Each structure stands twice: as C-alpha cells, then as structure tokens.
Amino acid sequence: MHAHILPGLDDGARTLEESLAMARELVAQGVRTVVAAPHFMPGVYMPKPEEIWARVAGLQHALNEEGLPLRLAPGAECYLDPELPARLRRGELQTINDTGRYLLVELPMGDYPVFADDVLFELLLSGITPILAHPERNAVLAEHPEKVYDLVRRGVLLQVNAGSLAGLFGTAARSAARLFVRHAWAHFLGSDAHRPGERIAAVSVALNEINSLIGRAGACALAGDRPQAVLEGTECVLPDPDPPVFKPRFSFGRFFGR
Template sequence: MIDIHAHILPGIDDGSPDLETSLKMAEIAASEGIKKMVATPHFIPKEREVERELILEKVDELNNLLRKKGIDLEIYPGQEVFLSPEIPELLDKGRLITLFDGGKYLLVELPMMSIPQYALNIIHSIHLRGIKVILAHPERNMEIANDVNRLRDFVRIGALVQVNSLSLTGVFGRTCQKVALKIVRSGLAHIIATDCHTARSRAPRVKKAANLIGEKTTKLLAKENPFLIMEGKEVETSVEVGREKRFGLVERITLLFNSLKTIKE
C-alpha cells in the first residue's frame, strides 16, 4: 500500500517528535503493509511555513536510517497545506512541495469548522496551474459532516478526496466515523491514508479500515489510486454515483467490534 498523508518526519510539526518515534512509526507502517509513504508536514501560510529544503533534508535522513535498520518503507516528500488565498502565489514562487514532489498533486486541508467562501475559487486557481488538489480528511470538517453532499462541489471541479483510515475505525469519534463511512459508501472517496502523527493512538494503521471497507475498495483507494498519484497520472473521478452502498453483515459486525474496541482503548 501507499500512504500519501503522514506526519512521520521528526521534530518538524505536531507529528513525530524525534527519530526514535519516527522509526517506531515506520515499523508499524511496514507491518501494516505500507511500502511507500509521503511525509506531509503542515504548511500554514504566515503561521507555520516549513521550507522545502528542510523537508527534503529530513526525508533523506530518515530514508538513510530506515535502510540501515532494514525497515521496508520508503519515504517521499510532500506537504499538507492549509487552505488559504495565498496558495497559488506560493506555488508560483516554488515554496510548496506537491505529493512525491512530482508537481501534479497538492494535499490541502480545509478548516475544521467551516468551508471558506473562497475555497472553490482557490482550488480552481490551483488546477489552472496544472496541479490537482487532494482534500485531506474532509470528514473532519463540520459543514461536510452535516452534509456530505457538499463534497460534490469540490469533486465536480476536479478535486480528489482523501479519507483517514483512523476516521473509518472510530479513532476520532463516532460522528467522524459515520461521516467517513458515508463518504466511502457514496463513492466520493478517492484515497484512504493514515494521517499518522504518533506510534500510539494515531499510528500508521490501515488494516482495520481495510477489513471494514473490503478488499476491492481498499485496493482502489490504498493501492491503485495512490500509485497513479505517485506516477503523476490522472485519477478517475465522478460525482454521478449511485445510492449509498450498504455494508454487508460481516462489515457491520466488524464496524461494531472496532467501535467497541476503540472505546475501551
């Protein structure tokens, strides 16, 4: 599997605090079947502007250490960029790192509480520069949580949707879990990723989510589409999807079990 959203670089944002934690996260990722991972430290214009040179340096450092330790995981550079009107200009100045540093896909985070009025215009402006936007964990946005169909406006203009694997298994609570599942069921999700920050509760785990959504969906969202993104190729999108799919008995039992397990933990 390919994880396009991870905060594994040490001491650079609110993710891994040190190399020891990064190594533990890498070991967990490898044990979960993740072979490639994009390091996506936060970039918040005017608040937390991490320079690309530092990210590239940290990626090289971590990859060298993973090879020495024999951990079967390769790290690539990227960023999680907070949605703001400054993004197009920052791209023009070469300040931002696209996923895999490939110049084709940019991971963009919406505010938690609302969808800014300028959101669609800024995303359209990014697309005009030949770069596709991937919305990071929109299930955590309150307006989308209240109406998942709000995502269709973004997909119609070409944006992709990334859902957190930990959202699907209830780590962020029942409401977020329900929204994440609805996004997947409605065919509005294009990628699942871990958005890992630690080696504990927010570790890079995806197997539980994979068991829940099924082998076919996991293959598309965690393998095939991320591979296309890595290669800089087009990912198929459609907002003309059918009714929300219903999970089968086994999937519902798995969902209930995972929910109860999360509460106990």
C-alpha cells in the first residue's frame, strides 16, 4: 500500500538498480502488488500525475524484463496542508491507482495541525477517502487514541507501517500500531520502504504480529482484501471500530477514601 520504489522522484529509490533490488526483496516477502507512492510535499517534492504514471510504466517494463512477478499501481504520499483539497480539484495529486477515490495522506510526525480535521473532512465530503500513512508515528495520535477513534468513526482510514509493528521506530510507535490493530482502527499494512533492507524485511514480521493480535483473517484483510478494494476503487469492508479503553488514574484522594 505504500512504497517509495520509483527511482529518482523523492528520497526513496535513487536508481533503477535500487528499485529492482527493492522489488526482489518485496517479492521474496510474498508481496505481489505495490502502490508506488512518492512524496508530494509542496516546495520539496511535487511530482505530477503524468510523471508518476511514466515512471510506473518504465519500472513495470523493467520488472517484466527481469521476470519479477510484481505489479505496480500509481499513487502518492501527499503531505497534509490546507491546499490539499484545492490541489486535488486542480488535478495535481495522484489518487491510488487513479480511481479518484482514495488518497494517501501524510501527517507531520510531531504535531496534529489545527487545520487537519477540516482538510480531512473536506476530502471526505468531496468523495475522496483519505488514508493516513503511518499515523502511529504521529506523536499526538500515538498519545491520544480517542482522537484516532474519532477519525476512524468519521470515515478516515489508516495504514500502519510494518516497521512500526516490528519495532523499527521505537516502543511508542509499536505500542500505538498494536493498539490500532487490536481496536480495528488500522485498515492497511504498508512497508513505507525507501531502500532495500529492514523496512521490507519487516513485512513478514508485521504479518505474524497482526496474526497474533487479530487472527489470520484480520491479517489477510489488512494486507490483501482491503488493498484490493482500494486498487479497484470500490468500498472497503470494514469492521466496527472498538472504542478506546481508558484506565483510571491513581488518586491519593481515592487511596485515602476521599
């Protein structure tokens, strides 16, 4: 659902050879389809949809030549900013597989912008379902699960990173990712791979983790059934999200009977 495999578009694969190396590792992990999602970050990376399509076609040709059974679908990881809905209307952003229904959206790591809810819900009202990339790595959402629950109830979907479940991004991200999976807030699994190596190797580790948390059917939904619906531009079958459970805080007054 999320890999920076296209060469030379962002901080992901730098060369065709590196893209092919990533593809070989993904295939070895059992991956058969990848959403090629270069960053769209105003002022930094701003690939046009036609450029993404051209790179997808070129890399797909190279994959076929190498005999690698990996299908590419176009996408983009779009950094959240107030202009996101307007950019989408102007045709500047690549929806997943060009169906015009799902958009991969990246939050800043350190905060949750005051305009975030307005942007996300404007997208929903326009018929676009935002899929938040690695929300477990956002410090605010990891700390405030009630906010995540509210977003999911309103129709925002979540993609967790395999590396988070495998512990590559620290204990806070791993704990948050596990919580999102257990409560049916996580809807997709992605590698977010930028290079060959540990993020891709984490895919099988993450699938085993998901299987232990919610069972094989849940793992298949996150890694297969729902991503297929997104690629087809159809509605995802989603479980009802469980509300967050808050543990009572320790109180000296309660301890002394007051």
